[in-house]
Amino acid sequence: MKELATTPLPSQSSLGILKWVPRLEFVAIPIFAVICGFVIFSIFLVLLGKSPTDFFALVYKAGFSTAFSWQNTLSRAAPLLLAALCVALPAKLGLVVIGGEGAIALGAVAAGAIGAYLTNVSGVIALPILFLASAFTGAFWIGLVGFLRIKRGVNETIASLLMAYIAIAISNHLIESVFRDPASLNKPSTASLSEALRVGAMPIGIDVHWGFLAGLIACIVSWILVEKTTLGFSARIAGGNIRAAQVQGLPVAKLIIGFTALGGAIAGIAGFYEVTAVHGSANASVFAGYGYTGILIAFLARHNALAIVPITIMLAGFEASSGLIQRRMDLPDATILVFEGIVFVTILFSETLYGRFRFSKHEYWKAGV
Amino acid sequence: MTINPQTNHTQSAASVEAINMTMKFGEFTALDNVGIKVKPGSFHALLGENGAGKSTLVKCIMGFYHATDGQVLVDNKEAQMDDPKDAQAIGLGMVYQHFTLVPSLTGAENLLISRVNAPNIINWSDENDDMTAFIDKMPFKVPLDVPVSRLSAGEKQKLEILKQLYLGSRFLILDEPTSVLTPAEADEVLSHVKKLTKDNKVSVLMITHKFKEVTKFADEVTVLRRGKFAGGGDVSTLTANDMAVMMMGSETPKVEFNRAPTADDNILKLSNVKAQDRSGLKHILIKDLKVRAGEILGVAGVSGNGQTELMEILTGQRPMTDGAITVQDHPFSGTREQSKKYQVRYLPEEPLQNACAARMSVAENLAFRIFDMQGDKKRFWKSDQDIKTFAHKMITEFNIKTVSTDSPISTLSGGNVQRAVLARELTGDVKLLVISNPCFGLDFSAVLAIRKRIIEARNNGVAVLLISEDLDEIMELSDRIVVMSEGSINYETEANSADITKIGHYMAGHS
Numbered sequence: 001m002k003e004l005a006t007t008p009l010p011s012q013s014s015l016g017i018l019k020w021v022p023r024l025e026f027v028a029i030p031i032f033a034v035i036c037g038f039v040i041f042s043i044f045l046v047l048l049g050k051s052p053t054d055f056f057a058l059v060y061k062a063g064f065s066t067a068f069s070w071q072n073t074l075s076r077a078a079p080l081l082l083a084a085l086c087v088a089l090p091a092k093l094g095l096v097v098i099g100g101e102g103a104i105a106l107g108a109v110a111a112g113a114i115g116a117y118l119t120n121v122s123g124v125i126a127l128p129i130l131f132l133a134s135a136f137t138g139a140f141w142i143g144l145v146g147f148l149r150i151k152r153g154v155n156e157t158i159a160s161l162l163m164a165y166i167a168i169a170i171s172n173h174l175i176e177s178v179f180r181d182p183a184s185l186n187k188p189s190t191a192s193l194s195e196a197l198r199v200g201a202m203p204i205g206i207d208v209h210w211g212f213l214a215g216l217i218a219c220i221v222s223w224i225l226v227e228k229t230t231l232g233f234s235a236r237i238a239g240g241n242i243r244a245a246q247v248q249g250l251p252v253a254k255l256i257i258g259f260t261a262l263g264g265a266i267a268g269i270a271g272f273y274e275v276t277a278v279h280g281s282a283n284a285s286v287f288a289g290y291g292y293t294g295i296l297i298a299f300l301a302r303h304n305a306l307a308i309v310p311i312t313i314m315l316a317g318f319e320a321s322s323g324l325i326q327r328r329m330d331l332p333d334a335t336i337l338v339f340e341g342i343v344f345v346t347i348l349f350s351e352t353l354y355g356r357f358r359f360s361k362h363e364y365w366k367a368g369v
Numbered sequence: 370m371t372i373n374p375q376t377n378h379t380q381s382a383a384s385v386e387a388i389n390m391t392m393k394f395g396e397f398t399a400l401d402n403v404g405i406k407v408k409p410g411s412f413h414a415l416l417g418e419n420g421a422g423k424s425t426l427v428k429c430i431m432g433f434y435h436a437t438d439g440q441v442l443v444d445n446k447e448a449q450m451d452d453p454k455d456a457q458a459i460g461l462g463m464v465y466q467h468f469t470l471v472p473s474l475t476g477a478e479n480l481l482i483s484r485v486n487a488p489n490i491i492n493w494s495d496e497n498d499d500m501t502a503f504i505d506k507m508p509f510k511v512p513l514d515v516p517v518s519r520l521s522a523g524e525k526q527k528l529e530i531l532k533q534l535y536l537g538s539r540f541l542i543l544d545e546p547t548s549v550l551t552p553a554e555a556d557e558v559l560s561h562v563k564k565l566t567k568d569n570k571v572s573v574l575m576i577t578h579k580f581k582e583v584t585k586f587a588d589e590v591t592v593l594r595r596g597k598f599a600g601g602g603d604v605s606t607l608t609a610n611d612m613a614v615m616m617m618g619s620e621t622p623k624v625e626f627n628r629a630p631t632a633d634d635n636i637l638k639l640s641n642v643k644a645q646d647r648s649g650l651k652h653i654l655i656k657d658l659k660v661r662a663g664e665i666l667g668v669a670g671v672s673g674n675g676q677t678e679l680m681e682i683l684t685g686q687r688p689m690t691d692g693a694i695t696v697q698d699h700p701f702s703g704t705r706e707q708s709k710k711y712q713v714r715y716l717p718e719e720p721l722q723n724a725c726a727a728r729m730s731v732a733e734n735l736a737f738r739i740f741d742m743q744g745d746k747k748r749f750w751k752s753d754q755d756i757k758t759f760a761h762k763m764i765t766e767f768n769i770k771t772v773s774t775d776s777p778i779s780t781l782s783g784g785n786v787q788r789a790v791l792a793r794e795l796t797g798d799v800k801l802l803v804i805s806n807p808c809f810g811l812d813f814s815a816v817l818a819i820r821k822r823i824i825e826a827r828n829n830g831v832a833v834l835l836i837s838e839d840l841d842e843i844m845e846l847s848d849r850i851v852v853m854s855e856g857s858i859n860y861e862t863e864a865n866s867a868d869i870t871k872i873g874h875y876m877a878g879h880s
Contacts, residue, residue, distance in 0.1 A: 230741040230751050237737060240726025247684045247715050247724055248737050249705030 025354060030300065033350035037343035044338065050329055062324040063317025071206040075278075077316040078208075079104065081215030082270035083294025084301065084308045085222050086142065086263040090156070091303040092226055093259050094239040097145060099160030100267040101291025102167030103138035107271025109171045110137040112190035112282025113179045115197050115275065123196040130197065131272050138268020139261040141167060146260030150253045156260075168287055175282055189283035199277035211273030216309065218266050223305035235259055267291065293319070296340060300347050315340065382410040382572040383444050383460055383539040385430065390439035392425050399425040400436070401596045407540070407589075409444075410569040412562065414587035414604070415576045416616055418672070418838055422596040423576045427542045430574075431463055432456045443540070457485070462538030464529045466545045476513035476520070476528050480535050503535060508568070509561045523554030530562065534571065543575040547582065548673065559586045578671050580609040580877040592616050613873025617840035626821075629828040631848060632662040636801050636832035642692035646678050646856060653678045653856040655692070660801070665823070665833040667847030667864070671876050672838045675856035677718075680805045680836060684715055696801055709742070712800035716807055720790040725778050732760035732774035735793050767792035768818075784815030791822055802826055805836040820846060840872065854878050 042052035063073050086100035111130040118126040145163060148154040181191040201207045226232035238245035238252045245252050274286045297315055301307035322336040329335075385407045392400035400422045407413040417423045429436040432450030441448050443459055450456045453463075470479045477500055481487055500513060511520070511528045520528065526546055533541055543562070547555035563586050565571050577583060583590055583604060591601040592615040600615035639658040646653055653675045660666045670676055681687035683694070685703020694701045696711040707713070717723035725734045736756040741748050743755075760774045769788045771781055778786060787807065794802065804823065808816040823846060827833050837843050843850055850867055852860040852875040860875035862868070 228751055230748050233733075233736075233740050233751050236729065236733075237726050240729050241722075243686070243717075243722070244724050244726055244737070246686045247717055249685065249703055249708045251705070 025357065026302070029350050029353050030347060033346045034343055037346040040346065041339050041342045050331065054329060055325065058325050058328055059318060059321040062321030067206050069320065071208055072320040073313060073317040074208040074212050076319055077312045078211035078215050078273055079270040079290040080293055080297060080312045080316055081219055081308060082266050083290045084297035084312060085218055085305060086267035086291070087295050087298035088301065088303040088305055088308060089222060089263040090146070090260050091298065092232070092235045092239050093256055094242070095149065095256065095260065096157045097142060097160045097260060097263060098157055098295050099142065099145065099164035099291070100294050101287055101289070102164035103141045103264045103267035104271040104274070104291050105171040105287040106141055106167050107134035107138045107268030108275045108282045108286040109174050109179070110134050111272045111275040113174065115193045116179065116191035118197065119194050126197050127199070127276065130276065131269065134268040134272035135265040136268070138271065139265035142264025142267065143257055143261030146257040150256055164291065171287065172284065175284070181281065187283055189281040192281045193276060197276060198280060199273060209273065209277035211277050214269060214273065219305045219308050226305065296344050299344070381539065381569050382566065384409040384572065385461070385540050385574070386442040387426065387430055388440050388442065390426060390429055391437045392429055392434060393437045399596050400429065403593065403598050405591045407572050407574050409572055410566050411588045412566045412573045412575070412586055414583040414590040415574055415593065416583060416590055416612060417593035418616060421593040423593055424544070426593065427463065427544070427574065427576065431461060431542065457536065460537055460539035462533035462536060462540070463542040464533060464544065464546055466548055468525050468529065470517045470525060470528060472518035473516055475516055476511055479517055479528065480513070480532055483532050483536060507531060507534065508564045521554070522550050523558055526550060526558050527561065538571065540572045543573060545576055545578065547579070555582070578673055580612055583612065584609060609877035610870050610873050613877050614870060617873060626824040629663060631664040632830065634662050635659045636662050636697060637834060638695045640693055642682060642694060643690045644678060644682050644687050645690065646675060651856055653682070655679065655858060658851070658858060660832040660834050662800070662832050663827060663830045664848045665827050665835055665846050667843035667850045668834065668836040668853050669840055669843045669850055669872060669876060670838070670853035674854050676805065676836045676853055679853070680717060680803065683803050712798050714794040714799050714802050716790060716794055716802065716804040718806035718809055721779065721786050724790045725786060727779035728777050730775045731771050731778050731781065731789060732756050734778045735760045735763050735789055738793055738797065763789070763792040763796065784811045787811060787815065787819060791819060795822060795826055799826065799831050802831050802833045804833065806838060808839070808842060852876055
């Protein structure tokens with residue numbers, strides 16, 4: 001120990017590439033956990049008398065094999081990327097916010113309601129207005145969760161969940177009353193947006209709307225914010241130990257409100273794309289549970305904004321295959337939820353494995369040098 | 370083992386004696402050959418500072434710990450306690466510092482569920498008759514039919530004591546039983562306990578910090594200091610001052626430091642600062658406190674007299690209700706901007722819990738002060754390279770022992786965490802350093818290194834406010850000493866002419 005302390009620099013560099021090995025556990029352990037989840041789910045299928053190989057083949061076929069299946073997967077991925085960030089960003093401050101669904105719903109209503117009045121405005125002007133309206137609505141809603149946490153000490157998990165229910169109730173009320181398009185008979189909706197206010201597909205050959213790109217950018221920007229800026233570093237200190245952050249004089253209250261509001265804004269944007277790119281109006285199909293799947297994704301990604309991308313695509317693929325599995329394997333569509341749930345639980349269990357393996361310790365590699 | 374409350378609480382008080390108790394945790398000796406004898410029906414106080422070994426001793430008696438060496442005698446017979454259940458079976462009970470009652474259940478329900486042999490089907494009419502009979506024999510009453518959450522703190526503490534008697538305890542350990550009570554409640558509860566010992570129902574061993582409670586209620590006292598027996602005897606033959614000296618020790622400073630002269634300008638000033646204390650029941654009031662450049666002002670006091678709150682007020686974690694703090698004659702509230710501008714740094718007690726993010730790396734923790742500044746300019750982009758270079762510099766300069774700059778700081782030993790925090794807080798321009806119990810729980814060499822750094826900073830013109838429960842440390846480091854008692858400062862003296870018995874007198878709450 002002594003010689004290490006006096007010469008920390010050489011011992012560091014002599015490790016060379018090996019010093020990265022301990023970090024591999026952040027990849028190896030989740031992969032191991034997902035494989036365990038696959039195995040447990042396979043047992044579940046066998047007990048039902050179904051073939052696990054058929055199941056995984058169908059998931060691959062429906063989610064990842066052809067241009068059409070990729071189109072299906074990536075369209076679902078767009079709102080999920082944004083919803084996951086609404087969990088991952090507050091998590092950097094140690095807050096478990098699970099009410100992104102509410103911000104998506106209100107963001108969608110904001111875009112649908114305002115969009116209905118902008119019938120003769122060109123998209124160049126109107127779309128940024130709708131975009132900002134959705135973002136601000138979401139930011140207000142989840143920012144309120146952070147505000148309640150600081151001012152009144154209200155548990156943010158419970159507050160955000162209950163506020164999601166309130167948000168959905170408000171959204172349903174608005175869609176069915178003041179903003180209802182009289183022409184929408186069976187499914188209450190806001191008035192259909194004019195063609196100028198529709199967000200189209202990206203020019204990549206398959207029909208995936210721009211929301212997917214927005215989601216990717218949001219993930220990258222969030223990662224940079226957290227990992228590369230002093231603001232993100234301050235947030236991580238506050239999330240790591242709030243007392244230490246207070247002693248350092250860091251603006252803990254502002255950071256909490258700021259990060260919850262930012263997460264809310266991003267979820268609100270998911271609502272904007274659901275309205276302008278998918279449904280063409282705000283209605284109850286917009287809040288179809290993306291916010292809740294986002295929680296799962298953020299936890300699987302260990303709240304790392306870049307890790308959210310591959311995990312979202314994986315889960316979006318699973319969800320895209322739900323219909324095919326229902327038809328081909330004669331299983332209920334909840335089967336995919338069982339699958340997701342099992343994977344979620346194995347990932348949560350795997351949290352206890354970090355730092356337990358010899359390969360994850362610097363000392364192990366040092367001894368070999 | 371079954372307990373029958375109906376017969377047990379008619380038994381009389383037990384005598385408990387611990388002989389030559391030694392407890393080692395690895396290399397560390399928490400308890401060194403300590404003996405204590407609690408006579409039947411006596412009220413015995415166990416005094417000592419934090420870390421003096423009081424909890425270790427009672428945990429050995431109660432069978433939570435298996436002592437490295439020594440024996441426990443109950444009623445003059447050797448007793449083998451492998452776990453707390455064995456202790457309960459022979460009538461040894463403990464009341465903890467924090468309540469262990471279930472708030473949503475009534476007193477009667479709480480008593481019942483605490484029994485080892487609580488029945489699966491409860492015949493409430495029988496149980497109620499039993500409890501009424503039991504309560505009638507007790508010298509004090511607590512309503513048993515309302516939920517515990519509706520009882521006052523004093524009533525809860527009385528119920529905790531009743532619970533132990535109901536379980537048949539003939540010897541009770543009370544762990545700082547009054548720390549959550551108001552002074553009036555504390556008086557009431559302890560007089561009831563005293564009555565119980567007088568009636569020979571139970572013998573009591575009470576852990577405490579408060580001299581007043583010892584002189585008022587206890588028959589005998591044992592004082593521990595740094596894991597060793599430091600004195601004791603009949604309370605009637607001892608004064609609070611005697612006990613304070615036993616508790617704090619009165620050795621002269623072991624190390625003499627060279628001291629540069631102190632400047633005249635006041636760096637830190639507190640005037641009429643008022644705030645609520647942790648319990649919300651009492652107030653902290655600092656009328657006038659000044660620290661000059663190149664001076665160490667030691668704040669002495671028995672723990673729990675407002676020192677933690679003072680630290681929190683200075684760091685901006687506890688709101689003031691009145692008064693003003695100035696640093697270099699500018700109003701100060703502990704924001705990051707002010708701390709930078711007026712060069713204020715902190716060294717809170719238990720640095721891993723109060724000054725570090727345990728899961729972040731050593732390098733990141735070292736960067737808490739500098740990550741957002743590049744010279745005088747505010748940074749937006751964090752520089753991992755600068756953080757790493759700075760970390761290597763600190764690790765070498767302050768001799769911090771770590772495997773790598775990327776290791777989580779929680780993997781470091783206590784002394785190295787303290788060195789890391791010291792490195793972070795002492796690097797750069799510092800005008801005021803606020804320190805709380807910097808050497809708590811550290812080994813001798815780490816203590817010496819850290820004290821040297823503090824003196825060095827002082828000699829470079831830093832104003833140092835040192836809050837410490839260790840009077841030796843205060844005597845060794847300070848230029849001037851104030852004593853804090855019940856949330857206020859009640860005594861001030863120059864360190865070189867300080868009279869330790871006088872300091873003890875004021876620490877004991879006299880004024």
